[in-house]
Amino acid sequence: MKNKDLNSKFYIHPEGWKFAFIFFVSSLFMSLVYLPLAYVGYLLTLFTLWFFRNPERKTPKNSNYIISSADGKVCLIDNAIPPQEVQFGTNQMLRICVFMNVFNVHINRSPIEGKIDKVIYKKGSFFNASLDKASEKNERSSMIISNTNGTQLVVVQIAGLIARRILSFVSDNQYLDQGERYGLIRFGSRVDIYMPLNSSINCKVGDKVIAGESVLAILAENQ
Secondary structure (H helix, E strand, O other): OOOOOHHHHOOEOHHHHHHHHHHHHHHHHHHOOOHHHHHHHHHHHHHHHHHOEOOOOOOOOOOOEEEOOOOEEEEEEEEEOOOHHHOOOOOOEEEEEEEEOOOOOOEEEOOOOEEEEEEEEEOOEOOOOOOOOHHHHEOEEEEEEEOOOOOEEEEEEEEOOOOOOEEEOOOOOOEEOOOOEEEEEOOOEEEEEEEOOOOEEOOOOOOEEOOOOOEEEEOOOOO
């Protein structure tokens, strides 16, 4: 049974309102004490609302497409073994990594249509998410998702130097549409997608991509 994307009805994601409220109330207080600081607080309030923006996206519906899970820049394309806690064995997969800076939309979306086999959270460090060692050392949340043919992808949300909270909107055995929102990471981070080695790469390092729209790779037929 398909899951309704409950996060789609908010242009500002609900996670952002509490931070905006804190900055706004602090700004009101500072306006009575020191006006220049109040102006900074109001700017932070507006930035917070903008950071948690939750725009609609036009996802190309194709079961062979692997859509970007994050807005940002492709920072790495290689062959790698998924995180140890995923327990995928020692076989390498094709990995495409997208780095999000603080100016990108931070809502993450499903790269394919399918069922979530498992969501695994692991505590870790907070290195710069653009570094390769971030995949192994940083705090992360991994999602294993299978399409209708049984092909599995691993999507890993990785906390960065500033990011201190990974949020997941989904759970095991839930069904996701292609491009559906499934989580977010606060304040700068990275998403790695692991896919079959015979997938055709449709991007290059340095490309700017859009979550829910940009096609990172194409699965081989019947996968």
